[in-house]
Amino acid sequence: MYIFNHSREKLQPKISPWLIYIAYILGFWIILPFYFGRLIIKGQENIPKNGSVIVTPSHRSRWDALIIPYAVGRVASGQDLNFMVSSSEMKGIQGWFIRKLGGFPINSKQLIGGGLDHSIEILKKEKMLVIFPEGGIFRGSQVRTLKRGTAHIVIDVKYQQPSNTVKILPISIQYSKFFPSWRTKVVVNIGLPMDITIYDFQDTKNDSERLTYELESHLKRLHTRHNIFEELNCT
Template structure:
């Protein structure tokens, strides 16, 4: 039995609450995408498996991501927001395994993160960890083919967590909201330790992996994010996971979680 098998399956720490993570807002499914994508999506509508909560991995489609990112960057976001400011894009690693760790203030976060750090900026596709109940029907088809992958928060499985680790082993970019739920207030909320545990386990399995965690602070000038709001995205200095891999999984996860919290707090203070 591997060390990962012997661990408690991160339970609900790693996964955001059922109604929180990446939910694709309805504007994204309008106009061109509604006409062209949903007709095709109906043929592949995801039905959750009843076998012990087993969920298939993402079915990433590069051409669809190449279409969706520009639609968001040049169409949806400029039309909705009065101003979008991005600071610190030079802090995003252009190679190696990366976890983007943004604050979670709105469902719009799922759009502004690709705007700030998506493929057309870094040349790297993003893989959002998504609550399984969001990945259903046509919306689920779209999320999967844009690189998102589900985690069953009610019946978490080792296979879902392994998939996240496998993405890191392949030097991909994950997006995990460490606060878990959406919080409208400005203050950084206590972080769930699951992100740190996942990153540390990936490092333990492959000591030379060199995973980086990038803190990202998202600030909307109005908490409800109405039309013509302003948003500021600050990208901080990456944390090197190997620096926290000291041999005690529980303590190491606590130290890494605290380090990430301090980084996010520092970004918050610059707003």
């Protein structure tokens, strides 16, 4: 099993309800509508309303961190989101704000440590966790080969809490420009939650490979729909 190091000090949640409330107002009613030419969300009926959920979006821009809460956060699901954030982004005043808004640091080069332990604890408490499974921002229309971190976390949660039916929610974010600028159009396509009950989690290496491949396939199907901007009259 991919058992992470639980002897390290766990990260304590430091989400600020009032700051999140202000951020939602600014983001929903001012920043996103003002900056983008059009922002369309498809598939919100697919968002699980309860239980442990790993939200796994494609990652094309820093704007994704604002768009995902808009698409699946408090207003859409009734839940605040917890974000994995690169430890390099968690410094100074920026790091303070990120922590207060649900972010916590993760060292992407390690499979042990407080950040991953905290991810597991979030899911054991049946909350929503956001992971960008490509591992970074990638411009362009193609989904990159995914990291196996999502699968490892699912396996460890199932090992510690076998009754926990973790749901994985694939999401495609597409911009009409590779480098989103003023009046860029955005389409967010939320897929159906993946069914992990088909895995017995006895062969961890094989299961992590299969789960990662399945997630990648879901993201590619969502992300490469033909003429999506024309279909939605976003040209």
